[in-house]
Amino acid sequence: MDSVASASRHCALLFSCVNFMVLASADQKNISATVGESVTLPCRAPDNSIRAIVWSRPDLEPKYILLYRDKQIDPEEQHPYFKDRVDLQDRQMKDGDVSLMMKNVMIFDSGTYECQVFMKGPNQRKRTADYITIINLTVVPVKKNITAGETVVLPCQAPNTNSNPNTVVEWSRADLKPKYVLLYCDKQFVPDHQHPSFKNRVDLQDRQMKDGDVSLILKNVTTEDSGTYECSVKIKTNCRKRANLDNDVISSITLSVVDPPGQPGGDTEDGSVGLKVGLSVFGILVLVVGVVVGFVIFKNTKEQKK
Template sequence: MSAVPASLCSTLLFVGLFVFVSADKKNITAESGQSVTLTCRAPNNNNDIVEWSRPDLEPKHVLVYRGGNLVSDDQHPSFKNRVDLQDRQMKDGDMSLIVMNLTINDTGTYECRAFTSGTNCRKKANRSVEPISIINLSVVDPPDPKIITAESGQSVTLPCRASNNNFIILEWSRAGLGTQHVVVCRDGQFTPDDQHPSFKDRVDLQDRQMKDGDVSLILNNVTTADSGTYECRVLMGEIHSWELNIIYLSVVGPPGQTGGDTEDGGKKDGGKKDGGKKDGSVGLISGLSVCAVLLVVVGGFLIYRKCKQQNDGSYQLPVELQKV
């Protein structure tokens, strides 16, 4: 048997090592409706073709980027208009994939490959290389929102915890505020410009250091106008995906308040002690008085009518008196 050239052995060893260490495998869990970033970074910047695929699909391509454009011819229809590269310039070899508006059907194994334009021989050689990144994505339905009830004037804590401390942005929002938020924190710093005026000087984080991912919100001096659905969103730095927590807050008036406050601070419709009983007694007495007046009027009318009949000419004496 002829000896294998040393250069060929070195080449095979290099290729074997490259295949073994090139694939970066990760497991990611996200909730339906969210967006997620699947990370992929090439070892060099010479690649100008990127393919993201899912082997269980037909066609299998999730995204194809070639010649500075997204190519949709071979793309699976379920991903059209829902995917993009995080950086189309692919600076520093960044070929990460963004998948928007996730559904349960997006669960699967995603593979990232990079190629360099050139001869057909080079393309085929490059395509035989193992994926650069393999990510197992699991999409689950979001949990049912927590329901918290508080009274007007109280302080309430809306709990939220990120999976770890490696996050870039924290956003607390409430439905109906438009583009403004309850509180926003970027890179550990509050950004009051994005805060809705109704929450200024009334909110704070339970732990400003956000240790162990604790990003719970304290809302002081709540009113019924604070009722609504609150969302706690955290952008994780490692995987560039959002974590979401939903809480419904219901703010009610103080106990015993049914008719609102009067101008002098008392309660309408029986707000005072035993006020309800007194109002009931007054109503009963008033009803009896009205009945008595009606009886007097009707009785008086009947007596008047009888007397009038006796005084007119048509009145006839009793038979016994007529005989006399």
């Protein structure tokens, strides 16, 4: 009897796992967004008799993005990067809509999200969800085009920077050596390892980092500034130690810098490349040829008179 019961339990467990895999596979969705945008991750239950909702990302610790139970959002176990950035699209959950709204998405937000819905019923203590939706979110870098000589602001918004004085802000470009564009720690800039081309040309838009604004100001840009810039934010106690910063990229901006109109290598006002310069050179050549021809004619005439 024990073997039969054990076999039955294993069979039931196997059926439950297979059922979960089929359900999860059937409800998978792929969504793309650009850094700084707001995005909605869809999830729906068949009706509004919902007991609890769990939005999570298994690759994070803690993994919870949003917990909704007892008719309110529970912030206790929520991952800190999502505080004040996520909410239910409809807290009334009309027609079973339990979609997640996420503001100001970052590179860090790329990943696989799970929506689990627990329904009201006689078995209120069950641990398995009644409905599950899987969302694969991909956040892509911002692209900016700018003309050489101008000033550009590269946006980056970090959560909860006001609450901790040990916030470290790092801007970098992986294609450079050294790669660091700006390092800000202990409310001051750290010039160690900064690439020399950015000295005295970069600053934070708000050194107080109000509302998490850690955007970078880059002045007097040149074509050499073209590239992909990454913004990282970390809570640390030692600004000189940087071992854990590299994997905390929250914003990525691809900057393209072009020469100003009318300059060598740049576009002219009518869209042609270097047309005015070409015409000027042609005019000089015509003038030189005219002078030479005039001199030859004058010399021949003088010799004929002799």
